[in-house]
Amino acid sequence: MTAATESTSFGPARYVVGIDLGTSHTVVAHAPLAGHASDIALLDIPQRSTAGEVVAQPLLPSVRYQAAPGELGDAWREPWPAQDADEQAPAVIGRWARELGAAVPGRLVASAKSWLSHTGVDRTAPILPWGASEDVAKVSPLAASASYLAHVRAAWDSQHPQDPLYAQTVVLTVPASFDEGARALTLEAAKLAGLPGVHLLEEPKAAFHDWLVLQGGQLAQQLAGSRLVLVVDVGGGTTDLTLIRVQAPPDGGLPVLTRTAVGDHLMLGGDNMDLALAHQLEAQFAGQGQRLPAPRFAHLVQRCRVAKEQLLAADAPDSVAVTLLGGGSRLLAQTRSATLTREQVRQWVVEGFLPPARIGDVPARRQGALRGFGLPYPADAAISRHLAQFLSQHAEGELPDSVLLNGGVFHAHAVVQRLTEQLSVWRGSPVRVLHNPHPDWAVARGAAAYGLARFQPMAEEKSAPGQADRKTGKPVVAPRLPQIGGGSARSYWLLLPAKAGGRPQGICLLPRGTEEGVRIVLSGRRFALRLGQAVRFNLLASSRGNQPAQAGQIAEVGGEGWVELPPLSAVLPAPEGRDKAQVEVQLQACMTEVGTLEVRCVAVEDAAQSWLLPFAVRDAVAASDSIASGAESEKDSDEKPPEIVDGKSQAAIDLIDRIFGQQARAVDVKEVRQLRQSLEKVLGPREAWSIGLLRVLFDALLARAKRRRRTVEHERVWLNLAGWCLRPGVGAELDAWRMEQVWALYAQGLGHGKEAGNWTEWWVFWRRVAAGLNEAQQMELLEDVAGHMQKAVQQTARSGGKSSHGSYDDMLRLFAAMEAVPWQYRQEMGQWMLQRLKRPDESVQTWWALGRLAARQPLAANAHLVMPPEAAQEFLDATLAQDWRKNETAMFAAVQMARMTGDRARDLSDEVRARVLEKMRAAGAPARWTAMVEQAVQMQAEDHRRSFGDSLPPGLVLL
Numbered sequence: 001m002t003a004a005t006e007s008t009s010f011g012p013a014r015y016v017v018g019i020d021l022g023t024s025h026t027v028v029a030h031a032p033l034a035g036h037a038s039d040i041a042l043l044d045i046p047q048r049s050t051a052g053e054v055v056a057q058p059l060l061p062s063v064r065y066q067a068a069p070g071e072l073g074d075a076w077r078e079p080w081p082a083q084d085a086d087e088q089a090p091a092v093i094g095r096w097a098r099e100l101g102a103a104v105p106g107r108l109v110a111s112a113k114s115w116l117s118h119t120g121v122d123r124t125a126p127i128l129p130w131g132a133s134e135d136v137a138k139v140s141p142l143a144a145s146a147s148y149l150a151h152v153r154a155a156w157d158s159q160h161p162q163d164p165l166y167a168q169t170v171v172l173t174v175p176a177s178f179d180e181g182a183r184a185l186t187l188e189a190a191k192l193a194g195l196p197g198v199h200l201l202e203e204p205k206a207a208f209h210d211w212l213v214l215q216g217g218q219l220a221q222q223l224a225g226s227r228l229v230l231v232v233d234v235g236g237g238t239t240d241l242t243l244i245r246v247q248a249p250p251d252g253g254l255p256v257l258t259r260t261a262v263g264d265h266l267m268l269g270g271d272n273m274d275l276a277l278a279h280q281l282e283a284q285f286a287g288q289g290q291r292l293p294a295p296r297f298a299h300l301v302q303r304c305r306v307a308k309e310q311l312l313a314a315d316a317p318d319s320v321a322v323t324l325l326g327g328g329s330r331l332l333a334q335t336r337s338a339t340l341t342r343e344q345v346r347q348w349v350v351e352g353f354l355p356p357a358r359i360g361d362v363p364a365r366r367q368g369a370l371r372g373f374g375l376p377y378p379a380d381a382a383i384s385r386h387l388a389q390f391l392s393q394h395a396e397g398e399l400p401d402s403v404l405l406n407g408g409v410f411h412a413h414a415v416v417q418r419l420t421e422q423l424s425v426w427r428g429s430p431v432r433v434l435h436n437p438h439p440d441w442a443v444a445r446g447a448a449a450y451g452l453a454r455f456q457p458m459a460e461e462k463s464a465p466g467q468a469d470r471k472t473g474k475p476v477v478a479p480r481l482p483q484i485g486g487g488s489a490r491s492y493w494l495l496l497p498a499k500a501g502g503r504p505q506g507i508c509l510l511p512r513g514t515e516e517g518v519r520i521v522l523s524g525r526r527f528a529l530r531l532g533q534a535v536r537f538n539l540l541a542s543s544r545g546n547q548p549a550q551a552g553q554i555a556e557v558g559g560e561g562w563v564e565l566p567p568l569s570a571v572l573p574a575p576e577g578r579d580k581a582q583v584e585v586q587l588q589a590c591m592t593e594v595g596t597l598e599v600r601c602v603a604v605e606d607a608a609q610s611w612l613l614p615f616a617v618r619d620a621v622a623a624s625d626s627i628a629s630g631a632e633s634e635k636d637s638d639e640k641p642p643e644i645v646d647g648k649s650q651a652a653i654d655l656i657d658r659i660f661g662q663q664a665r666a667v668d669v670k671e672v673r674q675l676r677q678s679l680e681k682v683l684g685p686r687e688a689w690s691i692g693l694l695r696v697l698f699d700a701l702l703a704r705a706k707r708r709r710r711t712v713e714h715e716r717v718w719l720n721l722a723g724w725c726l727r728p729g730v731g732a733e734l735d736a737w738r739m740e741q742v743w744a745l746y747a748q749g750l751g752h753g754k755e756a757g758n759w760t761e762w763w764v765f766w767r768r769v770a771a772g773l774n775e776a777q778q779m780e781l782l783e784d785v786a787g788h789m790q791k792a793v794q795q796t797a798r799s800g801g802k803s804s805h806g807s808y809d810d811m812l813r814l815f816a817a818m819e820a821v822p823w824q825y826r827q828e829m830g831q832w833m834l835q836r837l838k839r840p841d842e843s844v845q846t847w848w849a850l851g852r853l854a855a856r857q858p859l860a861a862n863a864h865l866v867m868p869p870e871a872a873q874e875f876l877d878a879t880l881a882q883d884w885r886k887n888e889t890a891m892f893a894a895v896q897m898a899r900m901t902g903d904r905a906r907d908l909s910d911e912v913r914a915r916v917l918e919k920m921r922a923a924g925a926p927a928r929w930t931a932m933v934e935q936a937v938q939m940q941a942e943d944h945r946r947s948f949g950d951s952l953p954p955g956l957v958l959l
Contacts (some may be wrong), residue, residue, distance in 0.1 A: 018447025024236030132906025532574030709751030729772020759806025804877030851893030
């Protein structure tokens with residue numbers, strides 16, 4: 001049963017509603033399901049424009065202003081309160097929010113859609129507005145996106161009280177390049193807004209659907225000369241590229257349309273252009289070679305956005321003044337202006353983002369200047385080079401003869417002209433531009449048209465009411481729109497273990513082009529899964545390759561064009577009373593009608609028994625849909641794990657079972673102590689154990705945790721090995737589940753608490769897995785270790801010997817690993833450490849700890865938890881007072897504190913970093929260290945190990 005015919009308490013759906021949840025604007029189009037494309041209309045969305053006025057217009061700016069208590073009076077309540085807003089944290093959405101945010105950018109939530117696709121942050125954590133001060137109430141990218149949809153729902157319901165939005169057929173658009181994690185979060189945002197049954201549609205397809213609608217009865221004629229259409233959709237936050245093949249039908253009816261390729265995720269759009277203009281003007285406000293503070297620069301970006309829109313308009317003036325107001329009592333004294341001309345915008349936007357390129361060009365890999373607000377913008381801002389690479393990979397030697405341009409950027413004639421000229425040069429003949437009269441709302445209209453074409457029970461062509469042919473007087477016939485075929489835009493692959501010395505291999509789970517609803521079963525490959533234990537499948541997606549792969553095909557994976565997806569994982573429930581049940585399954589995959597990838601484990605012996613494997617989006621609210629589906633499979637998920645096991649892993653588990661197994665065995669102390677060496681004989685050096693293998697071993701240790709206290713040696717070895725196998729507490733799916741199980745052991749404490757060596761291993765264990773603990777857990781651990789640390793200090797001061805509470809250095813390192821606690825606590829810890837450093841006998845590890853506490857780039861926590869630059873200054877000053885030729889650890893601490901991230905909210909000022917660089921060069925610092933302070937670069941593995949305190953599992957990259 002389709003959404004178009006599902007019954008609700010309000011009766012069957014009467015409308016199809018298309019929603020373009022854009023980076024810059026949200027737009028809604030709708031039509032009666034009983035009507036046709038000519039009935040599509042835009043929804044005027046009520047929103048505040050000023051403190052005293054509510055207006056209704058089709059464009060709802062996708063921004064949210066997080067006001068201070070009392071700042072807006074009661075105006076934030078109308079036309080209705082923003083979702084999750086209250087008197088202590090009032091908020092507004094839309095036009096007024098944008099105007100307020102232009103004056104106070106530190107309170108403006110913008111580009112939530114871009115943040116929703118940013119895999120390097122917790123997209124469900126309250127991190128926006130990015131870099132805002134502590135007094136600003138923050139929301140997550142997920143919550144912000146949900147609030148825009150909730151505003152749309154309120155607007156619709158107020159105008160259609162008998163037909164609420166949740167009961168209609170809703171088509172919500174997403175970038176074609178969104179991965180499965182971003183799509184899952186988009187669906188979650190819709191659920192949070194009270195829209196649980198939406199269908200996803202790719203934005204370029206929606207824009208093309210709108211163009212098809214506008215052709216009416218002339219559609220076949222209009223497409224007669226086209227064979228390959230390129231859709232270029234440049235929005236506020238993304239550039240989406242899609243190729244659609246056009247084939248004439250043999251019966252002379254409507255053309256056959258097939259989407260043949262989509263581009264990779266490219267976070268490049270209008271936001272980047274605003275950022276580029278701000279970089280160009282910055283010197284006029286800050287001085288040559290200087291940078292503006294983060295709040296002032298954000299204000300400049302907002303002003304440049306307004307100026308850009310004016311200067312790229314059809315009736316653009318010659319120039320616009322860009323003005324930055326001062327702040328506080330020096331409002332007027334600090335106010336400055338710069339002039340931005342039409343020619344400058346053309347030069348900086350057109351030449352900067354669409355420079356001439358050759359068809360064989362590829363994007364540059366060196367990071368450009370377009371960094372500033374924590375988002376992972378591409379290294380190369382040249383859309384033309386990204387387009388050249390896309391066509392080289394997907395056009396199969398035939399370049400597009402037609403192009404459809406969509407997005408607000410293409411209001412600018414100069415941008416349209418440059419892009420079409422470039423395509424014509426590559427093709428060797430003029431490319432045809434398919435006219436798009438309204439690029440701001442084509443996606444929303446196209447989504448509604450798609451909904452009509454797909455869900456309307458319309459077997460025959462209908463007459464358009466009120467429309468008649470001028471010559472004959474007969475009603476105009478509105479033909480049904482052609483569907484855009486092509487199925488899945490990507491192929492999906494299950495990652496297989498690499499053979500010794502070989503490249504990683506994958507097995508094709510779902511070939512590119514598979515149509516929606518078609519289920520693919522990997523009948524030639526079976527998996528033996530242990531029930532009641534963790535199951536994890538690593539997936540890759542690829543849109544490359546001229547020859548589509550076949551389901552079940554095995555091929556080498558990796559390199560250009562392969563995208564790692566969030567893993568699929570679950571705990572498959574075991575039958576009652578059985579802990580080690582095993583089931584043989586096959587994998588089944590399909591693209592659902594909603595527009596998402598679905599993968600299930602299907603029991604070989606009973607095909608009616610299946611388990612849905614959900615995508616694991618980090619810290620997402622996906623628990624509602626996660627662990628298992630189907631009546632036979634539903635059960636609470638707090639079972640205990642491990643994973644899929646191969647021969648060597650099983651041999652290693654047998655060794656663990658010999659030491660920690662249920663049956664008492666005659667195992668001498670030496671064999672217990674040498675468990676790690678025994679495992680290395682089977683598996684190789686522990687530094688090379690993959691994260692998947694590490695978690696298999698940890699799960700085996702966890703399942704036997706009750707026997708860890710048999711002897712002093714058992715406990716010490718269990719803590720050492722378990723901590724190594726679970727480090728850093730995040731990075732593998734179900735690590736959150738594992739950390740829940742581990743935290744239950746914390747209250748039990750040590751079984752041999754009189755042994756200083758066991759205390760040391762206890763602190764090492766928690767330091768290694770600290771990244772997987774939440775704020776409350778880290779705070780509890782923090783208080784505990786602080787008490788033991790104080791006792792250890794007092795004990796060693798009295799006796800001059802070792803502490804019975806374990807290693808002071810390891811407690812100190814644990815202290816510094818608490819990245820999830822509010823930065824004020826880390827500041828307080830650091831100040832205590834500065835006092836300790838006045839003692840001549842203080843450990844050099846204190847400098848290491850200070851570096852972790854005030855680092856610009858956390859190892860695992862979200863960047864919004866970083867200590868602000870002004871708070872970190874006193875710790876940096878302490879390192880600068882040291883002789884770095886004699887104290888390299890202090891120098892490395894300074895490197896972590898002064899490291900450049902490209903995010904102005906976290907980076908120290910240029911002047912401060914210049915002082916650090918001068919001292920580093922004088923001390924003969926390694927070139928890789930100076931590079932980290934000079935520019936935004938990746939930390940090398942050697943320094944990552946030094947910073948973390950251990951090596952990270954191979955292939956694991958933390959934030």
